[in-house]
Amino acid sequence: MKKIVFIVFLSLLSFGCNKKTQKRQFKMETIEEISIKTNDLISVNPGNTKFIETDSGTFLFAYNHVEKNYQFIDFSNGKVNHKIPLTFEGPNSVKGLLGATLTGPDSIWLTFSPPAIGLINFKGELLLKRQIPNDRVSVTALITTFYKPIIQIGAEIYGPQPYFMGHHEMDKEQIAKHQLVFSYSFGTETTSWHEVFYSSTYWDNGKKLTDYSWDERDGKIYIAPYYDHQIQIFDSATKRVVKRNEVKSLYVNRFNFVDNIPSGFEEANRNILESDQYGPFVYDRFRDLFYRVFIPSYKSDSELSSEELRFFVRSRPYAGIMVLDSELNVLGEHIFDKFEIHTSTNMFVGERGLYLSLNNENHPDYDENHFRYRLVRFDIEE
DSSP, X not given: OEEEOOOXXXXXXXXXXXXXXXXXXXXXXXXXEEEEEOSSSOOSSOSSEEEEEETTEEEEEEEEXXXXXXXXXXXXXXXXXXXXXXXXXXXXXXXXEEEEEEEETTEEEEEETTTEEEEEOTTOOEEEEEEOOOSSSOOOOOOOBTTBOOEEETTEEEEEOOOOTTTTTOOXXXXXXXXXXXXXXXXXXXXXXXXXXXXXXXXTTSOBOOOEEEEEETTEEEEEESSOSEEEEEETTTTEEEEEEEOOOTTOOOOOBOSSOOSSHHHHHHHHHTSOEEEEEEEETTTTEEEEEEEOOOOOSSOOOHHHHHHHHHSOSOOEEEEEOTTOOEEEEEEOXXXXXXXXXXXXXXXXXXXXXXXXXXXXXXXXXXXXXXXXXXXXXX
C-alpha cells in the first residue's frame, strides 16, 4: 500500500451559527494519503460502504454492483476477505433490494421496493422480512445508503424515507403527511412511523428537492437535509423531535427549486449543478464532532455534454466540509480545490480520523483500479 504523509494547515474564520458569532483558529491536518489496489471488479466509489476496525484487521464493507453482492475488503491490501451472495429467486430472494446497512456481527439490514425491511446473515440467508405500511401516503420504496443508513438503537431499527410521493402534484400543506422516519421493534415485531417532517418553511420559496443524511449520537438521530439548513434531532426514547438548529454554510445560499418539470435529464442535471446543496452528514464518535458536507454551485465556462453533466453531478467539481461540535455549533468550514475529492459516496470515520475519497471521477488522476483516500483530522483552537 502506497502512503504519502504530509501536513497541511489551513486558517479559516469560523462562526457559531446557533447563538453568537465567534472567531476561532481552524486547522485541517492531513495525516496520510492511502492507495489500495482493487483485487476485484468493483467501483472505487461504492454506493454503500462501512469502515470496520477490529482486532483482526481493518475492512471496508461495500456493495459490488457488478457482481451484485456485498464484500468485506481488507483495507491494507484490497483483497476480498468474504463475499455475501445475494439471490433474487427462491426462499432467500432479495428481489427489489434498494440498499443495506451492516449493523453488527452477522447482521445486515436491507430495504426494498415495495416498502419493506429485511435481515440477512453473512451467508446471504434471509432471516426475516417485514412490510412497512404507511396509512398517510402511498410510499413506493425504502432506500438506505451510506449517508442515510439503517440505525439500530437497543431493540429497535430506525430507517429513513426522505422523499415526497408525487412531488410535482402535491402542495405545501401535504408536506406534513410525509413522515421521514420509521422503526421496527424486535420485541413486539411491530412497525411505526414517527412524527418527523421537513420544516414548515421547506417550500416557502418554491418546490425544493428532497433527501437527507443522518447519523446517531447517544440515542438521538440527527437529520440533516440536503436542501435545507435546518438540522433536527429525533430522540429515540421519547419518539419526538426535541431540537431544531439552523446550521448554515457560508457557501450554501441558493437551492435548486423545481416548480416546473425539467424538459429532460440534461436540464435537470444542469439545474442541480448550478445550485448549492448539502451532502453527507457524519458523526465522529472518537472526537465527538459532526461533519456536514456542503456542495457549492458550479457553472462551466463552456457547454457541457449530457455525459459531462451526469459525471459532474455525481462527482461535483467543488465540495467542502463543515465541522460542528456536539451542540451543532459551526467550528469551521473548509472548501477543497476543484475535483480534489469525491463526496457523494465513500467517506467514513475511523479511529485515526475522517477518510475522504480522492477519486473524483472528473479529476485527471482518477484511478478506477485503486481505492484512494485522504485521512484528515480537524483541530479547533479555543
